[in-house]
Amino acid sequence: MITIKEIAEQLGMSTTTISNVIHGKTGEVSGETTERVRKFLEEVEYVPNISARNLAQNRSKIIGVVLKAWENKYDNIFQDPFVSEMIGGIEKQIRENGYFMMLYISDDIAEILKHVSTWNVDGLILFCMLDDDALRVRRKYHKPIVCIDTYVDRDADGAEEDEFVNIGLDDEQGAYDATRYLIEKGHRKIGILSDNQMGVDLARFRGYRRALKESGIEYSDRNFFHLHREEGDLRAGFEKMAEKARKFTAVFCCSDLYAVMLMNACFARGIRVPEDLSVVGFDDNLFGKLSRPGLTTIHQNAEHKGSLAASILMNMLAGKEPETHRVILRHELVERESVRALGDLLPAETR
Amino acid sequence: MITIKEIAEQLGMSTTTISNVIHGKTGEVSGETTERVRKFLEEVEYVPNISARNLAQNRSKIIGVVLKAWENKYDNIFQDPFVSEMIGGIEKQIRENGYFMMLYISDDIAEILKHVSTWNVDGLILFCMLDDDALRVRRKYHKPIVCIDTYVDRDADGAEEDEFVNIGLDDEQGAYDATRYLIEKGHRKIGILSDNQMGVDLARFRGYRRALKESGIEYSDRNFFHLHREEGDLRAGFEKMAEKARKFTAVFCCSDLYAVMLMNACFARGIRVPEDLSVVGFDDNLFGKLSRPGLTTIHQNAEHKGSLAASILMNMLAGKEPETHRVILRHELVERESVRALGDLLPAETR
DNA sequence: TTGAAAGCGCTAACAA
DNA sequence: TTGTTAGCGCTTTCAA
Numbered sequence: 001m002i003t004i005k006e007i008a009e010q011l012g013m014s015t016t017t018i019s020n021v022i023h024g025k026t027g028e029v030s031g032e033t034t035e036r037v038r039k040f041l042e043e044v045e046y047v048p049n050i051s052a053r054n055l056a057q058n059r060s061k062i063i064g065v066v067l068k069a070w071e072n073k074y075d076n077i078f079q080d081p082f083v084s085e086m087i088g089g090i091e092k093q094i095r096e097n098g099y100f101m102m103l104y105i106s107d108d109i110a111e112i113l114k115h116v117s118t119w120n121v122d123g124l125i126l127f128c129m130l131d132d133d134a135l136r137v138r139r140k141y142h143k144p145i146v147c148i149d150t151y152v153d154r155d156a157d158g159a160e161e162d163e164f165v166n167i168g169l170d171d172e173q174g175a176y177d178a179t180r181y182l183i184e185k186g187h188r189k190i191g192i193l194s195d196n197q198m199g200v201d202l203a204r205f206r207g208y209r210r211a212l213k214e215s216g217i218e219y220s221d222r223n224f225f226h227l228h229r230e231e232g233d234l235r236a237g238f239e240k241m242a243e244k245a246r247k248f249t250a251v252f253c254c255s256d257l258y259a260v261m262l263m264n265a266c267f268a269r270g271i272r273v274p275e276d277l278s279v280v281g282f283d284d285n286l287f288g289k290l291s292r293p294g295l296t297t298i299h300q301n302a303e304h305k306g307s308l309a310a311s312i313l314m315n316m317l318a319g320k321e322p323e324t325h326r327v328i329l330r331h332e333l334v335e336r337e338s339v340r341a342l343g344d345l346l347p348a349e350t351r
Numbered sequence: 352m353i354t355i356k357e358i359a360e361q362l363g364m365s366t367t368t369i370s371n372v373i374h375g376k377t378g379e380v381s382g383e384t385t386e387r388v389r390k391f392l393e394e395v396e397y398v399p400n401i402s403a404r405n406l407a408q409n410r411s412k413i414i415g416v417v418l419k420a421w422e423n424k425y426d427n428i429f430q431d432p433f434v435s436e437m438i439g440g441i442e443k444q445i446r447e448n449g450y451f452m453m454l455y456i457s458d459d460i461a462e463i464l465k466h467v468s469t470w471n472v473d474g475l476i477l478f479c480m481l482d483d484d485a486l487r488v489r490r491k492y493h494k495p496i497v498c499i500d501t502y503v504d505r506d507a508d509g510a511e512e513d514e515f516v517n518i519g520l521d522d523e524q525g526a527y528d529a530t531r532y533l534i535e536k537g538h539r540k541i542g543i544l545s546d547n548q549m550g551v552d553l554a555r556f557r558g559y560r561r562a563l564k565e566s567g568i569e570y571s572d573r574n575f576f577h578l579h580r581e582e583g584d585l586r587a588g589f590e591k592m593a594e595k596a597r598k599f600t601a602v603f604c605c606s607d608l609y610a611v612m613l614m615n616a617c618f619a620r621g622i623r624v625p626e627d628l629s630v631v632g633f634d635d636n637l638f639g640k641l642s643r644p645g646l647t648t649i650h651q652n653a654e655h656k657g658s659l660a661a662s663i664l665m666n667m668l669a670g671k672e673p674e675t676h677r678v679i680l681r682h683e684l685v686e687r688e689s690v691r692a693l694g695d696l697l698p699a700e701t702r
Numbered sequence: 703t704t705g706a707a708a709g710c711g712c713t714a715a716c717a718a
Numbered sequence: 719t720t721g722t723t724a725g726c727g728c729t730t731t732c733a734a
Contacts, residue, residue, distance in 0.1 A: 001468060001711095003710095003711055003712085004711070004712065004713095005711070005712090008721095013720075013721085014720060014721040014722075015711095015712080015713085015721085015722095016713085016714080016720070016721060016722080017719085017720060017721080019712070019713065019714085020720095023713090029719070029720080030719060030720090033719080033720085047465055047468045047469050048469060048711085048712075049406070049469070049471065049710085049711050049712070050469045050470055050471075051402045051403075051405040051406040051411065051470075051471060051710085051711080051712095052402075052406050052710070052711035052712040052713090052726090053711080053712055053713075054402040054712090054726090055400070055402040055403050055406055055710090055711080055712075055713095055725095055726045055727065055728090056711080056712045056713045056714085056725080056726055057712085057713065057714095057726085058726070060402065076436055076439035076440065076443075076654055077439060078429070078432075078435035078436055078438055078439035078442075079432065079435070079436060079439065079637060081430065081432065081435075084429035084430070084432075084435035084438075085427055085429055085430060087429055087435075088427035088428060088429035088430065089427065091429075091454060091456065092427070092456075095455075095456065095457075100453060100455075100470075101453070101454055102451060102452070102453055103442060103452055103454065104446075104451075105442065105443075105446065106446075114398055117352060117398045118398050118399060118400070118401045119401055119402075119451075120400065120401075120402060260641050261641060264640075264641050264643075267643065286430060286638075287637075287638075287641065289615075290611050290612060290615050290638065290642070291641070291642075291643070292615075292618065292642070292643035303427055352727095354726095354727055354728085355727070355728065355729095356727070356728090359705095364704075364705085365704060365705040365706070366705085366706095366727090366728080366729085367704070367705060367706085367729085367730080368703085368704060368705080370728070370729060370730085371704095374729090379703070379704085380703070380704080381703060381704090384703080384704085399727085399728075400726085400727050400728070402726085402727080402728095403710090403726070403727035403728040403729090404727080404728055404729075405710090405728090406709095406710045406711065406712090406726090406727080406728075406729095407709080407710055407727080407728045407729045407730080408710085408728085408729065408730095409710070
């Protein structure tokens, strides 16, 4: 690897001149020299040493994409297409802006902070943060942050609005819409399936409850299909969930992935969807689109969410103040075939 | 951010001592000093500046994970669960070994090389490389490389064995097994679906051809279901493929993702799987597992593939010579419900 | 057992 | 328009 110093020596110039040409500061350099240097750089295939540059400039051109892993949540976080499509959107945007993405997955905020300051990361995209996680990061990290799907505990010590940009959905309303839809189809025994009751899923849980309450349907804890992972595996969990579903006519699932997995477990035990059980998902990703029956679900665009987060971050890095600190993307219900209207006769009954 | 120099000043010691303690070279330092320094480091929450360290040590602790994007192949490469699960496996392994992952996606080998040397990446995992791509990287990059699913053109100029470790499957045999299975079920009009005929897919194509030939079934170019992307979208492509499928009794798809998408397009136009069309996939990922009907497919473990690649690389970085330069993972046919035995009567005919 | 100092490759303030 | 030089934070050789 040839260095600027060596180039300067070989051309009989100073490192400043070379550096200026490299950075296109041609106002400072005569046209002739510029040309000579430029040619030479090409010839020797000069590649800058980014560690040196970062050290000198006290920055890194790295965007840290941090996913907080939680217990019971993900084994391989990329299995959920919502996550992986989002990452795809982020990566593309970062790359196109000349930055680099460093992915970091951990369940330990302290460790995350250490990583971030070790690398002197220029900006942060945070995902899957709970409670005061995002605030803890904010307290220690003083460069631009964009969160995705983060609900901050406003009661937390010193929590303030506008500490970072957050991109999300009206999850409460989305879940309400989904549940409301089931109710309108005549369902009253409606479960809700999730692996947690925090953050996004808590908001969705609340929307679900609101819809029930509004229609005078009572809620009991038994309505909550709480998914557990056993030795990293979800299969056993879904078998239980499918059994439990026999007492319900519909289940609202907090993700498409889980909805499809539930349907699958149901089929395996002879519970037909939508004839015996109606299912609604959330996300509208490839799983929902390709499932049989097609999944009725709440649509959101994961790739766009990631892409938007990254592009807002890029703007902040370019010095622009974000227009808003709270972006709420649109959602909408997509009707497919996984919900049955309870009033309707079953195919079997029509025969 | 406190620096070693500042710490040294405050403690009235030299930077060497501090550095030695940080690196656990306690043989060089008295127990007492070690303890004092250690406590102080904790107190001030010292975090090393990795750019400086990398510059001084001429390394980076970064593993470059490079995906070559090709035209017509991926829009968002993470949409294919095979890819995203593999990345998940890689990431985990890298992280657990104290390295960092930098993902880089590009269709331009020169650009990739630039990136890699700019960051002074310590090791490389290459995916989706074609023809002499991997060799071109090898020529310019002289640190450990592990390839995944790479077929090197042995005729290429100067191509030699054992230039890097490659992890793959016997794709030819896998495709052969899949096709053979269809033939044994009585099929003779068997198509093959893919978006290319290079690398992995070419090997699979060959296996498919071998199985046909062995059974005296003629192949014509019309058997090749060549998937195209129109404006980044595959839907239109699959509509064509589904129409085309009417003239066949079975299709072997080069990925589960495509198999499921094909089934979906078929259902939409009243072509039933497996009654009207049998489908076999390749990968056995979540899509295949959750599809209806369950997909008969060639199993491989994407996460393990990634994880293995990373761990071999880690070993190489630790100075161990790899035991073999050509790892061929096992595959096996998983029977589910997407294939019909042609001799059997259709359900409709039994009535 | 500890310290001084050079050097990794680059940037940028300042001088010429 | 070009050059000199200090310095970014850390490692490491060599001397004390």
